[in-house]
Structures are given as C-alpha cells and as structure tokens.
Amino acid sequence: MRRKLVAGNWKMNLHWNEAMSLVSDLVKNEKDWNCDVLICPPSPYVRHTFEFLKNAKSAISVGAQDCASSTDGAFTGEISAGMLSSIGSSFVLVGHSERREYQGERGETLTKKLQHSIGAGIQPIFCCGEKLDERQSNNHFDVVQTQLEEALFAMSNEEISKCTIAYEPVWAIGTGETASPEQAQEMHSFIRDQVATKYGDDVASRIRILYGGSVNAGNAKELFGQQDIDGGLVGGASLKIDSFLQIIQSA
Numbered sequence: 597m598r599r600k601l602v603a604g605n606w607k608m609n610l611h612w613n614e615a616m617s618l619v620s621d622l623v624k625n626e627k628d629w630n631c632d633v634l635i636c637p638p639s640p641y642v643r644h645t646f647e648f649l650k651n652a653k654s655a656i657s658v659g660a661q662d663c664a665s666s667t668d669g670a671f672t673g674e675i676s677a678g679m680l681s682s683i684g685s686s687f688v689l690v691g692h693s694e695r696r697e698y699q700g701e702r703g704e705t706l707t708k709k710l711q712h713s714i715g716a717g718i719q720p721i722f723c724c725g726e727k728l729d730e731r732q733s734n735n736h737f738d739v740v741q742t743q744l745e746e747a748l749f750a751m752s753n754e755e756i757s758k759c760t761i762a763y764e765p766v767w768a769i770g771t772g773e774t775a776s777p778e779q780a781q782e783m784h785s786f787i788r789d790q791v792a793t794k795y796g797d798d799v800a801s802r803i804r805i806l807y808g809g810s811v812n813a814g815n816a817k818e819l820f821g822q823q824d825i826d827g828g829l830v831g832g833a834s835l836k837i838d839s840f841l842q843i844i845q846s847a
C-alpha cells in the first residue's frame with residue numbers, strides 16, 4: 597500500500613516573515629495525518645525551515661524546488677544537491693514545467709539532476725506533463741512517455757525506487773482548470789504501466805505518482821481517491837494555511 601504524499605511547492609513566493617509564519621501555522625495544526633507532508637520553500641529558507649521543523653519534532657519534511665546538474669565547481673548561482681542535503685533537504689523537484697519552459701531543461705540535464713540528488717541522499721520528485729496544444733492534438737501520452745524515457749528511465753532499478761513522479765499537466769498549472777479525476781487517473785495509470793514495462797510490476801506498484809495542477813480544497817478528495825493518484829504537488833493552494841490543511845486532510 598502506497599502512503600500518500602502531499603507536497604507544497606511555494607515557487608518564488610513569500611518573503612521570510614510570511615514563510616516562517618506559514619511554517620509555524622502548519623506545525624501548530626499538525627496532527628497524525630494519513631499522509632506524508634512536504635514543503636518546498638525557496639532555497640534560502642530551507643535551512644531555517646528544517647531547523648524549525650526539527651526543533652518542533654514535526655513529521656513534515658522540507659525539500660527544494662530544483663538542484664544543479666553538476667556536483668560542484670564554477671557554476672555561479674547554482675546550488676548542488678549535496679549542498680541541499682547538507683542543510684536538511686530530503687526531497688527535490690526535478691524537471692518542473694516552469695524550469696522546462698524558462699530554463700529549457702530536459703533530457704540529460706534532468707537525468708544528471710536525478711542522479712546527483714539520489715547520490716546526495718535526496719529523493720527526487722520528477723515532474724512531467726503535457727501542454728494544452730499537446731492534449732488538444734491528442735499527443736499527451738506520447739509527450740509524457742518521451743519525458744519519462746529521455747530522463748527518468750535512465751535511472752537504474754535501485755535509483756528508480758528512490759524516485760517519486762509528479763504528473764502536472766501544464767494547462768492545469770496556476771490556471772484554476774484542473775484535470776478531471778478521470779483524465780488524471782487515466783494518465784497516472786499510463787505512467788505506472790510505463791514504469792512496469794521498464795522496471796517490472798513490483799517497482800511500478802511501489803512508486804508514488806502525485807498529481808499537480810490547480811489542486812485545491814474542493815477537488816483534492818476526489819483526485820486523491822483515484823486508484824493511481826498517490827497525493828498532490830500543490831502550488832497556489834499551499835501558500836494559504838486553510839487550503840493547504842484541507843488538502844492534507846483530504847488524503
């Protein structure tokens with residue numbers, strides 16, 4: 597049985613005081629939830645968030661939104677997976693659609709990020725998902741399959757067992773338009789089948805596949821109730837304590 601994971605991706609939002617007040621509210625409301633909970637604040641906040649959660653004996657994990665595709669060296673502005681690990685990050689998002697779009701990330705770059713994060717002891721959450729025109733032209737399965745094959749499927753059997761997948765259709769991110777539970781389930785089941793073909797049924801049955809794209813307090817329960825949806829990667833609704841708590845409680 598896969599335990600669900602609800603992850604908040606804050607993206608480039610919240611200044612320091614706002615961020616710390618949100619973490620503190622989350623901890624104050626922490627219960628014995630039915631899912632794992634992760635927050636991915638901007639990188640400069642990771643260390644303090646980790647310390648705060650540790651001191652509060654919280655079960656909430658902290659992760660980063662990206663890592664470098666190299667381990668160290670002359671890469672101004674980059675942050676390596678090893679550095680993130682050393683400041684308490686236990687997860688990292690890899691290949692988020694916003695990085696694919698604005699930083700042109702794909703293929704080998706993402707493979708390196710996945711491998712470096714696993715090497716540093718961080719669990720990567722590999723993001724994939726099609727754009728609107730790709731869905732409208734009925735190419736969404738091919739697009740997602742290519743994204744998996746050109747990066748995630750370079751992982752070994754041992755490495756893949758440390759990965760989580762997030763299906764985030766680009767047309768649903770920040771738009772208020774969510775994939776229907778049926779559309780999401782159909783793609784999650786397709787992704788699991790691809791994993792099974794490459795790595796076997798055992799690996800496929802254990803890997804977590806999160807849904808992301810306008811998850812909110814109103815739609816989370818139905819989405820999370822689908823057979824192959826193992827939680828959510830939440831953007832906007834993770835920035836408000838009430839909505840994020842309701843989403844966590846829907847898992």
Ligand code: 13P
Nearest residue numbers: 605769770809810831832
């Ligand atoms: P929204 O929940 O704001 O649509 O963002 C989803 C997302 O991109 C999470 O990584």
